Amino acid sequence: MAKFGLDRLIFIAVSIVVIALIITFGEKNNKNESETTTSVSATIVTTTAPVSSTTEALTETEPSTGETDTTEPVETAPVERRTPNVHFFVPESPRVDESYFDDVVFVGDSVSLRLTYYNMANECFGDAVFLTSGSLGVTNSQWGLYEPKAVHPSYQGQKVTVADGIQKCGKKKVYIMLGINDMAYYTRPDLFAQFKSLTDSILEKSPDVTFYIQSVTPMTGNKNGTTNDEINEYNALISQYCCQKGWYFVDVASVLRDENGLLPRKYCSDPDGMGIHFTDAACEVWKEYLYTHVPAEALETTAPSTTAQTTKAATTTKSTTKNS
Amino acid sequence: MIKKITAILMVAIMILSFASCGGAGDSGEKAEAPKTIDxxxxxxxxxxxxxxxxxxxxxxxxxxxxxxxxxxxxxxxxxxxxxxxxxxxxxxxxxxxxxxxxxxxxxxxxxxxxxxxxxxxxxxxxxxxxxxxxxxxxxxxxxxxxxxxxxxxxxxxxxxxxx
Known part of the structure; x- marks a missing residue:
């Protein structure tokens, strides 16, 4: 019995050791596997693309033409070429300081989106707020907040309509550059009507704001279902409207076009693509234009010594209602 | 006698194995504790x-x-x-x-x-x-x-x- 018990004890002991070893190594392997699994399964929220697509997306690619060319020299004194048929605009003024922009909200599409990030990198516009969004237009900025395909901008992470965003941020100088994304889909009168509707909706919620309407900047060619002539026509229309309403028209496009009326390739981050988006060099020119084209009334509150005057009187009777 | 010694050794190994498993369990718990990532x-x-x-x-x-x-x-x-x-x-x-x-x-x-x-x-x-x-x-x-x-x-x- 004792002998039987001893043998049995040895057998059990050996079995336990073997089982213990199996468990130990098994746990280690399982731990590695489970860690890997946890790392992946517990974290993925939205991946929908197959792995092969992911891999393809990661493949190192040559810099696209859309890349920012930071090596280009910045043109500090670009030539001003007025937008045709625009006779009312904010003329050159003494350069304001950064604090001028503390009360500014920029509203715009993907062109202005670049200025948003330019400002993020260079912190050149004081406390200005940017309500900018890719594909934003005069028309879709008035859509309902949750309409499918709406591309409303965000204010502090919260999606807002332009009118609501301006009201929420409380800024009083509203710089708008919108329209390029609408031109292929709306006639000039329709688009102009939408523009009026947008400004009305903003004023309804923020009656004490002042509009600074920026001219829509040119493309490197006639692209995206529209032409530079159509852009010019639209700019002329809204500049006249600014004159009627006592708002300011800031002809940014005047320093971002070449002798042929096109956006210079050196200013374009996608010259062979859409041909409308900016490089940092273009943003620098844009920024400088805004700093040096401030209406006298606004200058008085920020730089009392200046005497620059806004040329408001030159309203034209020339027809600007040509339809596309 | 040899069997007794063998048995004692086996028991000792078993005890050490359990101790080892216990150690692994501790480190496992530590691994599950929140890490500080830089x-x-x-x-x-x-x-x-x-x-x-x-x-x-x-x-x-x-x-x-x-x-x-x-x-x-x-x-x-x-x-x-x-x-x-x-x-x-x-x-x-x-x-x-x-x-x-x-x-x-x-x-x-x-x-x-x-x-x-x-x-x-x-x-x-x-x-x-x-x-x-x-x-x-x-x-x-x-x-x-x-x-x-x-x-x-x-x-x-x-x-x-x-x-």
Whole structure:
């Protein structure tokens, strides 16, 4: 019995050791596997693309033409070429300081989106707020907040309509550059009507704001279902409207076009693509234009010594209602 | 006698094995305890590994303006953007102050990612593709998003710190 018990004890002991070893190594392997699994399964929220697509997306690619060319020299004194048929605009003024922009909200599409990030990198516009969004237009900025395909901008992470965003941020100088994304889909009168509707909706919620309407900047060619002539026509229309309403028209496009009326390739981050988006060099020119084209009334509150005057009187009777 | 000695040795081995298992269990528990990850170190490694030029640091103000993430919810961050193309690369790595803050940050990043998809869909195929392949990662109180052409590689680098 004792002998039987001893043998049995040895057998059990050996079995336990073997089982213990199996468990130990098994746990280690399982731990590695489970860690890997946890790392992946517990974290993925939205991946929908197959792995092969992911891999393809990661493949190192040559810099696209859309890349920012930071090596280009910045043109500090670009030539001003007025937008045709625009006779009312904010003329050159003494350069304001950064604090001028503390009360500014920029509203715009993907062109202005670049200025948003330019400002993020260079912190050149004081406390200005940017309500900018890719594909934003005069028309879709008035859509309902949750309409499918709406591309409303965000204010502090919260999606807002332009009118609501301006009201929420409380800024009083509203710089708008919108329209390029609408031109292929709306006639000039329709688009102009939408523009009026947008400004009305903003004023309804923020009656004490002042509009600074920026001219829509040119493309490197006639692209995206529209032409530079159509852009010019639209700019002329809204500049006249600014004159009627006592708002300011800031002809940014005047320093971002070449002798042929096109956006210079050196200013374009996608010259062979859409041909409308900016490089940092273009943003620098844009920024400088805004700093040096401030209406006298606004200058008085920020730089009392200046005497620059806004040329408001030159309203034209020339027809600007040509339809596309 | 030999059998007795063998038995004693076996018992001793068994005891040592149990002790060993016990040790492994302890280390396992430690491994499950929340790790402290140096997000700035990951950021630095990413900048080096992917030759990132002029990253723009996303400080508390920028996290608020860009994503609505408040400073109160952030314990540490290694977030930055890189200006490339129409939509910049957005690398967000945040350690939230607690579980609720982590969930809130995850929701905000998800909203941002959804927004990027809608915005880029009609005219920027490259960014749209990146957005489609992009995900929000959560690991305890750590939340991350890698909206970048190097997204998956960045994810792998990031996850290595949690192993």
């Amino acid at each position: 997000l700035q170190a990951i950021k630095a490694e990413m900048i080096t590994q992917f030759n990132i030029d002029s990253p723009i640091d996303l400080d508390n103000d920028k996290l608020l303006n860009q994503y609505g993430i408040t400073a109160e919810s952030v314990k540490s961050s290694g977030s930055f953007i890189v200006l490339t193309g129409i939509f910049p690369a957005e690398i967000v790595m945040i350690e939230a102050v607690d579980e609720n803050a982590a969930k809130e940050i995850k929701d905000k990043l998800q909203a941002r990612l959804d927004d990027l998809k809608v915005q880029s869909q009609s005219y920027d195929a490259e960014s749209y593709s990146i957005a489609q392949n992009c995900s929000i990662f959560t690991n305890g109180n750590y939340v991350a998003m890698f909206f970048s052409e190097h997204g998956a590689e960045m994810e792998n680098l990031y996850l290595k710190y949690f192993e």
